[in-house]
Amino acid sequence: MTSKLYHECYTQVCQARSLLQELQDVGFNTIAPVDSIQKTLNDSVDLSTMRSEGVVETLSELQAEVELCHACVLHENRNTVVFGRGNPQAALVLVGETPGYGEDQQGAPFDGEAGRLLDRILFAMGLSAEDVYICLLIKCRPPVNRDLHADEVKACEPFLKRQLALLNPVVIITLGHFAAQTLLGVQTPVSRLRGQWHTYNGVALMATYHPDYLLRSPLEKKQVWADMVMVKQRLESVTVKPAG
Ligand code: SF4
Secondary structure (H helix, E strand, C coil): CCHHHHHHHHHHHHHHHHHHHHHHHCCCCCCCCHHHHHHHHHHHCCHHHHHHCCCCCCHHHHHHHHHCCCCCHHHCCCCCCCCEEECCCCCEEEEECCCCHHHHHHCCCCCHHHHHHHHHHHHHCCCCHHHEEEEECCCCCCCCCCCCCHHHHHHHHHHHHHHHHHHCCCEEEEECHHHHHHHHCCCCCHHHHCCCEEEECCEEEEEECCHHHHHHCHHHHHHHHHHHHHHHHHHHHCCCCCCC
């Protein structure tokens, strides 16, 4: 199968999965669970084999491409690209926003106090850093105290979407406004997106607050915990991690 044909098939599969998820969400419970359909589809489109045969890109190839990227001005001041960390086979992928100073120095997302808070949240869910994969919407550090520009999000967003397609998770958690709004294509604040399931390309998506915000507003931790309980229940209901 050619790469172009694979991508066309993959798009059709994602659209079908998205439709089935929406039907399931509104109560068509006689439809087979989306996750089992996803596994069947992934079994018939064997991503691992296709990657080993060089038909589709690998995460390493994508990372190498991102590390050479000059598509927006943020490359000018970066120390390093912050691509992602954790287990690429994980059922759960968390998507943050932008690298901070420490992340730019270390090359890994969620360094520092926000990262330690995120680790504690994961620990409370019974997960460790090795059980999840963590990445960011924007791969290069913006200048301090300045909002992202729309052209920077537009330039970097395709890398995140390709990364998520390769990771093929069961559940995505977005942390903060930017990742949720970008993946869902909405302008709704995270306060109104959280607490309910969304679908991104057929994958269940939970939007919640960013750990940086929780450090400033600790009373919101209980809202995040309510979101994490929903995620935990969904992950526990999935017995088979899709191949990929
Ligand atoms: S932020 Fe993204 S689009 Fe901009 S230079 Fe870095 S990798 Fe490229």
